[in-house]
Amino acid sequence: MKGVLLSLATGAQLVDIAHDIAAQDIDAARLAVARYWRRFPAGTVHLVVVDPGVGTSRLALAVASGGQYLVGPDNGVLSPALFARDAEVIALDTPAQASSTFHGRDVFAPAAARLANGVTLTELGVPVDSAERRRTPEAIRDADGTIRGEIITIDRFGNATSNIVARGGGTVAVAGLELRVVRTYSDGEAGEAVALAGSIGFLEIAVRNGNAAEMLRLERGQDVVHTRHDAQRNSA
Amino acid sequence: MKGVLLSLATGAQLVDIAHDIAAQDIDAARLAVARYWRRFPAGTVHLVVVDPGVGTSRLALAVASGGQYLVGPDNGVLSPALFARDAEVIALDTPAQASSTFHGRDVFAPAAARLANGVTLTELGVPVDSAERRRTPEAIRDADGTIRGEIITIDRFGNATSNIVARGGGTVAVAGLELRVVRTYSDGEAGEAVALAGSIGFLEIAVRNGNAAEMLRLERGQDVVHTRHDAQRNSA
Amino acid sequence: MKGVLLSLATGAQLVDIAHDIAAQDIDAARLAVARYWRRFPAGTVHLVVVDPGVGTSRLALAVASGGQYLVGPDNGVLSPALFARDAEVIALDTPAQASSTFHGRDVFAPAAARLANGVTLTELGVPVDSAERRRTPEAIRDADGTIRGEIITIDRFGNATSNIVARGGGTVAVAGLELRVVRTYSDGEAGEAVALAGSIGFLEIAVRNGNAAEMLRLERGQDVVHTRHDAQRNSA
Numbered sequence: 001m002k003g004v005l006l007s008l009a010t011g012a013q014l015v016d017i018a019h020d021i022a023a024q025d026i027d028a029a030r031l032a033v034a035r036y037w038r039r040f041p042a043g044t045v046h047l048v049v050v051d052p053g054v055g056t057s058r059l060a061l062a063v064a065s066g067g068q069y070l071v072g073p074d075n076g077v078l079s080p081a082l083f084a085r086d087a088e089v090i091a092l093d094t095p096a097q098a099s100s101t102f103h104g105r106d107v108f109a110p111a112a113a114r115l116a117n118g119v120t121l122t123e124l125g126v127p128v129d130s131a132e133r134r135r136t137p138e139a140i141r142d143a144d145g146t147i148r149g150e151i152i153t154i155d156r157f158g159n160a161t162s163n164i165v166a167r168g169g170g171t172v173a174v175a176g177l178e179l180r181v182v183r184t185y186s187d188g189e190a191g192e193a194v195a196l197a198g199s200i201g202f203l204e205i206a207v208r209n210g211n212a213a214e215m216l217r218l219e220r221g222q223d224v225v226h227t228r229h230d231a232q233r234n235s236a
Numbered sequence: 237m238k239g240v241l242l243s244l245a246t247g248a249q250l251v252d253i254a255h256d257i258a259a260q261d262i263d264a265a266r267l268a269v270a271r272y273w274r275r276f277p278a279g280t281v282h283l284v285v286v287d288p289g290v291g292t293s294r295l296a297l298a299v300a301s302g303g304q305y306l307v308g309p310d311n312g313v314l315s316p317a318l319f320a321r322d323a324e325v326i327a328l329d330t331p332a333q334a335s336s337t338f339h340g341r342d343v344f345a346p347a348a349a350r351l352a353n354g355v356t357l358t359e360l361g362v363p364v365d366s367a368e369r370r371r372t373p374e375a376i377r378d379a380d381g382t383i384r385g386e387i388i389t390i391d392r393f394g395n396a397t398s399n400i401v402a403r404g405g406g407t408v409a410v411a412g413l414e415l416r417v418v419r420t421y422s423d424g425e426a427g428e429a430v431a432l433a434g435s436i437g438f439l440e441i442a443v444r445n446g447n448a449a450e451m452l453r454l455e456r457g458q459d460v461v462h463t464r465h466d467a468q469r470n471s472a
Numbered sequence: 473m474k475g476v477l478l479s480l481a482t483g484a485q486l487v488d489i490a491h492d493i494a495a496q497d498i499d500a501a502r503l504a505v506a507r508y509w510r511r512f513p514a515g516t517v518h519l520v521v522v523d524p525g526v527g528t529s530r531l532a533l534a535v536a537s538g539g540q541y542l543v544g545p546d547n548g549v550l551s552p553a554l555f556a557r558d559a560e561v562i563a564l565d566t567p568a569q570a571s572s573t574f575h576g577r578d579v580f581a582p583a584a585a586r587l588a589n590g591v592t593l594t595e596l597g598v599p600v601d602s603a604e605r606r607r608t609p610e611a612i613r614d615a616d617g618t619i620r621g622e623i624i625t626i627d628r629f630g631n632a633t634s635n636i637v638a639r640g641g642g643t644v645a646v647a648g649l650e651l652r653v654v655r656t657y658s659d660g661e662a663g664e665a666v667a668l669a670g671s672i673g674f675l676e677i678a679v680r681n682g683n684a685a686e687m688l689r690l691e692r693g694q695d696v697v698h699t700r701h702d703a704q705r706n707s708a
Contacts, residue, residue, distance in 0.1 A: 002251055003275025010277065014251055015474050015486055023393045024445060039475025039577075041482065052445065055420030100420045102435030105275075157495045184527030184572045199574030209496060209524065238487055239511025246513065250487055259629045260681060288681065291656030336656045338671030341511075 001047070001109045008113035017046075020156045024052045026075050027220070030134055031153045033070070034080035035200055042067030047104075047112045048077045055100030060092040060107045061131055062115065062124055069115045071108045076134035083133065090125040139164045147226040151205070151218055158211030161204045162224040166197030170228035174205055175216040181226075195226075237285070237345045244349035253282075256392045260288045262311050263456070266370055267389045269306070270316035271436055278303030283340075283348045284313045291336030296328040296343050297367055298351065298360055305351045307344045312370035319369065326361040375400045383462040387441070387454055394447030397440045398460040402433030406464035410441055411452040417462075431462075473519070473581040480585035489518075492628045496524045498547055499692070502606055503625045505542070506552035507672055514539030519576075519584045520549045527572030532564040532579050533603055534587065534596055541587045543580045548606035555605065562597040611636045619698040623677070623690055630683030633676045634696040638669030642700035646677055647688045653698075667698075 002014055018032045029050040037046055051073040059074035065084040071092075072078050081087055098106035111124055139149030139162070149164040151174075162174075172179045172195035179195045180188075181203070188194040188208035193216055198204030203226060205212050212218060238250055254268045265286040273282055287309040295310035301320040307328070308314050317323055334342035347360055375385030375398070385400040387410075396410075408415045408431035415431045416424075417439070424430040424444035429452055434440030439462060441448050448454060474486055490504045501522040509518055523545040531546035537556040543564075544550050553559055570578035583596055611621030611634070621636040623646075632646075644651045644667035651667045652660075653675070660666040660680035665688055670676030675698060677684050684690060 002253065003272050003277075006251070006280070007275060007277045013249070013485070015478070016252060016488060017474065019255065019491065023447075036475050039479060041475075041479045044478070053420075053422050056422045099433070099435050099437075101432060101440070105435065184525075186525050186528045196573060197571070199571050199577065201571075204573070211495075238489065239508050239513075242487070242516070243511060243513045249485070252488060255491065259683075289656075289658050292658045335669070335671050335673075337668060337676070341671065 001049070001104050004105055004109040005047075005113050005116075008110060009116040012113065012116045021050060024050065026050055026052070026077055027134070028153055029077045030079055031136070033077060034136075037068065037070065037080060038066070040068060044068045045112045045115045046070040046072075047108055048072035049104035049108055050077055051075070051103060054103050059128060059131070060094060060103060060111070061128070062090050062092055062111055062121055063131075064088045064121045069112070069121070071112045071115070073103070073108075074128075074132050076132045078131070079134045082131055088121055089128050089131050090121050091128045092125045136163050145228055147228075149203075149224050149226070151220050151222045151224060152202075154213045154218060154220065157206075158213040158215075159198070159204050159206045160213055160218045161198050161200070161202050164203040164224060164226050166201055166203045167226075167228065168197075170226055171195075172203060172205070173223075173225040173227070175218060175222065177216065179205065237283070237340050240341055240345040241283075241349050241352075244346060245352040248349065248352045257286060260286065262286055262288070262313055263370070264389055265313045266315055267372070269313060270372075273304065273306065273316060274302070276304060280304045281348045281351045282306040282308075283344055284308035285340035285344055286313055287311070287339060290339050295364060295367070296330060296339060296347070297364070298326050298328055298347055298357055299367075300324045300357045305348070305357070307348045307351070309339070309344075310364075310368050312368045314367070315370045318367055324357055325364050325367050326357050327364045328361045372399050381464055383464075385439075385460050385462070387456050387458045387460060388438075390449045390454060390456065393442075394449040394451075395434070395440050395442045396449055396452075396454045396458075397434050397436070397438050400439045400460060400462050402437055402439045403462075403464065404433075406462055407431075408439060408441070409459075409461040409463070411454060411458065413452065415441065473521070473576050476577055476581040477519075477585050477588075480582060481588040484585065484588045493522060496522065498522055498524070498549055499606070500625055501549045502551055503608070505549060506608075509540065509542065509552060510538070512540060516540045517584045517587045518542040518544075519580055520544035521576035521580055522549050523547070523575060526575050531600060531603070532566060532575060532583070533600070534562050534564055534583055534593055535603075536560045536593045541584070541593070543584045543587070545575070545580075546600075546604050548604045550603070551606045554603055560593055561600050561603050562593050563600045564597045608635050617700055619700075621675075621696050621698070623692050623694045623696060624674075626685045626690060626692065629678075630685040630687075631670070631676050631678045632685055632690045632694075633670050633672070633674050636675040636696060636698050638673055638675045639698075639700065640669075642698055643667075644675060644677070645697040645699070646694065647690060649688065651677065 021028045061074050063070045063081045065081045065087045070078050070081045092111050139147050147164050149162045151160045152163045154160045182194045182196050193207050195203050257264045297310050299306045299317045301317045301323045306314050306317045328347050375383050383400050385398045387396045388399050390396045418430045418432050426445050429443045431439050493500045533546050535542045535553045537553045537559045542550050542553045564583050611619050619636050621634045623632045624635050626632045654666045654668050665679045667675050
């Protein structure tokens with residue numbers, strides 16, 4: 001892919017973003033895109049190739065939003081940009097000679113290189129309305145203010161991020177344990193599992209100097225419940 | 237190595253290619269070079285440091301072909317370029333103060349930087365004829381059209397590539413199983429092992445949403461046999 | 473972090489250095505910085521984010537030395553530059569809106585980008601004298617010339633580096649074994665553990681075609697003793 005990019009877009013700067021997405025993990029790739037894509041400057045082309053459906057009839061997409069471009073398969077990985085109000089989406093033409101197992105090299109990289117060269121979106125294919133949009137499941141707020149959510153991703157440190165917007169105080173129940181909500185990793189005792197506001201604003205389960213996912217056997221989709229002890233008062 | 241490159245070749249663009257070659261794995265490095273080197277534009281310098289013989293009398297090589305350069309040890313990793321008709325090969329001078337354990341930093345990176353700066357191959361050393369050339373073993377075609385090959389490399393998804401040129405149809409025998417030949421990863425049932433044309437045109441063993449190498453306990457060198465049921469007719 | 477860097481420092485070249493530092497491993501990061509930072513050209517900004525104390529009152533530092541800059545937490549990771557005679561050190565201002573779990577993105581990357589843009593150190597914060605300096609423990613030389621040290625780091629090949637300056641000859645005792653001191657990895661028999669001068673000049677324990685750390689169950693801090701059989705004569 002990098003050879004194709006540099007051959008077609010002379011002088012383009014290549015930046016590796018995520019080396020630790022598990023094979024075929026569309027949701028992890030989607031969440032990674034959500035975290036970072038808006039941090040990049042206008043003109044950036046994001047090439048997202050987590051593509052278990054390669055070679056099938058799934059579309060190949062290019063999206064433009066806010067002066068940036070994203071290129072990847074129509075399987076939900078590009079959803080964070082598809083939800084943007086100004087998103088334009090086209091289906092890329094697939095060259096007849098493309099392999100049926102590596103569109104990263106044969107379809108997506110050539111399109112990304114052309115966008116980097118200033119080719120417009122509409123020159124690369126036809127608009128589509130039906131692109132697959134995946135959302136992170138929303139946490140549910142009970143009448144008493146308790147929030148019921150789930151683990152949505154686990155990072156390489158073993159920290160598990162939930163879909164519960166972090167607010168201070170209270171306790172978090174997960175994996176049969178009740179955890180304190182703290183402010184920094186260092187607020188936990190060594191080896192203590194705690195909950196805190198992660199870097200994207202959601203409650204995160206972590207262990208100081210440890211791997212929370214391994215120690216608590218956490219998995220994506222597992223229930224997380226945040227009880228704020230002042231919940232009654234604030235439940236407006 | 238990167239510090240040396242950037243210090244000697246100001247403004248050079250560094251591109252990481254393969255983070256997942258196992259330590260000392262000359263054949264995996266050679267196959268990676270084979271897959272990608274011709275995809276890069278003229279002027280590219282490929283720095284290939286899989287070098288178990290560092291510090292011995294093995295030569296340090298630089299190769300020029302098709303306007304590109306490759307730099308690395310004389311142990312076969314550069315073979316894909318050495319087989320090119322226009323390949324020129326020289327043995328790099330080894331500085332007296334080079335360490336005996338890290339020529340990547342002390343020998344290969346300085347030579348790569350000089351090539352990136354426009355220094356010619358012949359300024360860096362003397363021509364050699366005897367560079368080590370390794371080949372992928374060839375698959376064998378029986379009289380009845382059956383092709384007998386082997387697994388030559390396994391990627392980080394657990395997909396195993398054989399040395400059998402992919403043609404549609406028939407069945408593939410490997411690890412005591414008989415597999416369907418399909419067109420895309422998605423043509424397999426979830427968990428089913430199948431064979432298909434991989435991205436470089438060879439038959440590949442894969443499991444949909446799974447790791448074929450782990451599930452089938454595949455290893456490099458293991459027998460793979462492709463039987464085409466129309467083999468008799470096509471055996472011209 | 474990369475999005476922040478490229479948004480604030482247009483055209484900056486990003487270079488990934490170390491993908492294999494274990495989570496929270498301040499000493500491994502410090503030793504990596506020691507090995508490479510002086511190899512880079514003037515103007516380089518090193519961004520070092522191994523930061524278990526993120527969100528606490530630990531300072532955020534920027535260091536200038538020899539025309540290069542380093543940015544990171546005040547936990548010892550920047551020590552190799554702090555020991556330089558010309559080192560200038562300032563404490564970075566922490567923006568009020570910085571998260572308490574990811575200063576890499578919210579504090580260090582913006583400062584690194586500003587330094588790359590030519591902003592001077594003193595524009596970014598106030599000088600500090602008390603930055604944390606960690607040293608590699610020194611090996612001890614006995615009266616008879618025997619050197620007693622320890623393993624200070626283990627690389628991804630399983631090679632273990634000690635804090636004993638490599639000199640030829642003699643034997644090395646580690647993990648209950650007595651090892652030959654050789655010159656190159658290839659001087660060992662296949663599977664033999666040996667000691668040799670590593671790339672930074674310290675004695676290193678390695679196994680030809682093998683992983684020394686796994687085979688000998690080596691750990692950081694483990695005793696290593698180098699006995700030179702001519703030690704008596706040279707003990708001046």
